[in-house]
Amino acid sequence: MRRKTVGNKVVSVLLAGALAASLAACGGNTANTGADAGNNAADAGTKEDTKSAETETAADTEESSDAAVADSGYEAKDLGGRTIKIGLWWDEYWDSNYQSLDDIEAAGGSWTNEETMQMKLDAVRAVEEKWNCKIEWVNLGWDGIIDSINTSVTAGTPDCDIYLTDLQFGISPVANGYVQKISDYAPADSDILTDGTVFTRQNLLGNDDYLFHESTTIPSGAMYMTYNAAMIDSLGLEAPESLAEKGEWTWDKFAEYAKACTQDTDGDGNMDVYGYGSAWTPTVQGFCASNNATIADSSTEGLSDPKTVEAFNFIDQLYNVDKSARPYQDDWNNDLLAFSSGKVAFAFAQPWILIQEIDNHDFDMRICPAPVGPSGDGSMTPAMITNNYMIPVGVEDATSVYCVFEEMMNWYHDDISYRDDPEWFESGFVDEDQVTLANKLGALANNDLWNSIDSEGAVSKVFYGDVVNGDSTVSQAIESNKQILQDEIDTLKIQ
Structure with a gap:
């Protein structure tokens, strides 16, 4: 059962031939680069942009992390230290490999908003503790993620539990039966099947039960x-x-x-x-x-x-x-x-x-x-063409995988003013x-x-x-x- 909570600001990717033809026709990943840039603008800059006082952030972090554990939405299941892997084609710096902002900086990462980056790290710590699991964003590269889907997913032994996909290579595995249905693994009271604050299902030629993306109130991918x-x-x-x-x-x-x-x-x-x-x-x-x-x-x-x-x-x-x-x-x-x-x-x-x-x-x-x-x-x-997540066939206990992912991606505790910062969009x-x-x-x-x-x-x-x-x-x-x-x-x- 999912316990819906609202936090406040204080606590707060088949056939190889088909894919190759698709990419040749669409010119690689250039079609959606701009949308990606918009969707990830909040974490693309340097830490100096809006850096807060470190002492204040440290105090907020402790309170926020404790609240994240207490307020998370699903009854936990002990995952026995399982590492949930999310495949994509760029670097993300908030998972179990990073304990602090200093770790991110040391790895060459950056941020534009220290507060929200810390909130993301807190969300990772919360799901780690609650579910006894680890989180890993896996940068497979553009060609690598296509290869992984073409090989491991089609073999029924996916390299990653969740894949972020461009629609150029995300639709084919769905059509060929390699993707689990959202309605089969998401709890009935999950965000994705109810209010859609965190995730929105992607309509594919009349079917919206396979791919999903982060919800947003800002039309950064509009034309x-x-x-x-x-x-x-x-x-x-x-x-x-x-x-x-x-x-x-x-x-x-x-x-x-x-x-x-x-x-x-x-x-x-x-x-x-x-x-x-x-x-x-x-x-x-x-x-x-x-x-x-x-x-x-x-x-x-x-x-x-x-x-x-x-x-x-x-x-x-x-x-x-x-x-x-x-x-x-x-x-x-x-x-x-x-x-x-x-x-x-x-x-x-x-x-x-x-x-x-x-x-x-x-x-x-x-x-x-x-x-x-x-x-x-x-x-x-x-x-508005977006990148979409999928959970492939062959991923064990997809329900727990989804629940952990939803909780982590709801790092803003339903306060979308943190997630949907309009400054970048409005600057255009x-x-x-x-x-x-x-x-x-x-x-x-x-x-x-x-x-x-x-x-x-x-x-x-x-x-x-x-x-x-x-x-x-x-x-x-x-x-x-x-x-x-x-x-x-x-x-x-x-x-």
């Missing part, structure tokens, strides 16, 4: 339309946010703005600034969502859905008819970051990109709702109104997983075949590739 406010002002154009409030921010209006922003600024006869430009994946994600279109969020492909066809036709219009979109360079960073050098007025970007680029330009980049397509209603934004936006809008739009994220499952590149073949190469029309490209995507979805059917 927004962003624009060069100085350029819009200089052209005497009304702010897109204002148009959106009046219901006038549509694809037609956006097309007008994009044309107006496309200019030959140096008079050499060649356009050097364009209305829109970004990498191809956020372009597809953004304009599909703005038309309420999803390509892979159920057991049926959505590539041939009329709403998706409309989105690709609009993208084709921008690039090949109006020519108000910057010619595609097929260079990821060149395309993705064109907004930062003032080469485009509008783009789609995630918070981590805005934060990364904030010192690389001298103009305000603001966000706005994406313009609404003919089949859209403003209620959908692109999916120019004012409070923009932060409010960012939170509002982030709550509208869809569950379109095509960018994580399309190992055969069906969607990219449509974009490149039509927009980039002009080898076919949108309809022809979609007709040629829709079954490829459906076949991929069929191989990932989850029971």
Whole structure:
């Protein structure tokens, strides 16, 4: 039985071939690097950033540790000194190998908030004592974690009790029966099956019983339309946010703005600034969502859905008819970051990109709702792709493993103000109104997983075949590739 408590601030990752194809199509782990950076920002800096007085921390630590043992949520089971291993692809510095902040520093670790790092260490001590176990974060590396899943998990003898997975390699083991169901091991009154303060289940094409991630109230993985406010002002154009409030921010209006922003600024006869430009994946994600279109969020492909066809036709219009979109360079960073050098007025970007680029330009980049397509209603934004945990088949006593993990990950004792520090997220936006809008739009994220499952590149073949190469029309490209995507979805059917 789980005893739910609320603490206060004082006490307070199958087939090798399929995986290889998926990674080749998705370009390794680059797709989600930014989300990872956002989710882990709180522990990515140096200890000097917000260091507290050591004497005060020491006193709080003793009180906090005692309270953590007393207030933990499940009745303990003696695990006989078992080491619970959590596999991932970077270093974490709060487990049984670290007894103090000095140990972390000596190992080359760092933190941005001394208080919360100490709280994490206290949580480890608490579960160690209560469950008679040890905790170990195991840095397997990106290639290593894939190899471990491909070998040990498929053999039924997993190297780790819990794996953190990128969806590029996390869905396949689920579909092939190598992952235990959450509902089979989590207690009925567990956080993950009730209020979801600590963990949130990941929906995979209609099934949310296998993968889970840390809950958050901050949409650090959201994707927004962003624009060069100085350029819009200089052209005497009304702010897109204002148009959106009046219901006038549509694809037609956006097309007008994009044309107006496309200019030959140096008079050499060649356009050097364009209305829109970004990498191809956020372009597809953004304009599909703005038309309420999803390509892979159920057991049926959505590539041939009329709403998706409309989105690709609009993208084709921008690039090949109006020519108000910057010619595609097929260079990821060149395309993705064109907004930062003032080469485009509008783009789609995630918070981590805005934060990364904030010192690389001298103009305000603001966000706005994406313009609404003919089949859209403003209620959908692109999916927030997260990393997810799984407990593989072959892990003994998965219930205890889960309970220990939940208690440890609830190091903040349900006081989410410690976990969800908004400072990093908010630093990507120019004012409070923009932060409010960012939170509002982030709550509208869809569950379109095509960018994580399309190992055969069906969607990219449509974009490149039509927009980039002009080898076919949108309809022809979609007709040629829709079954490829459906076949991929069929191989990932989850029971």
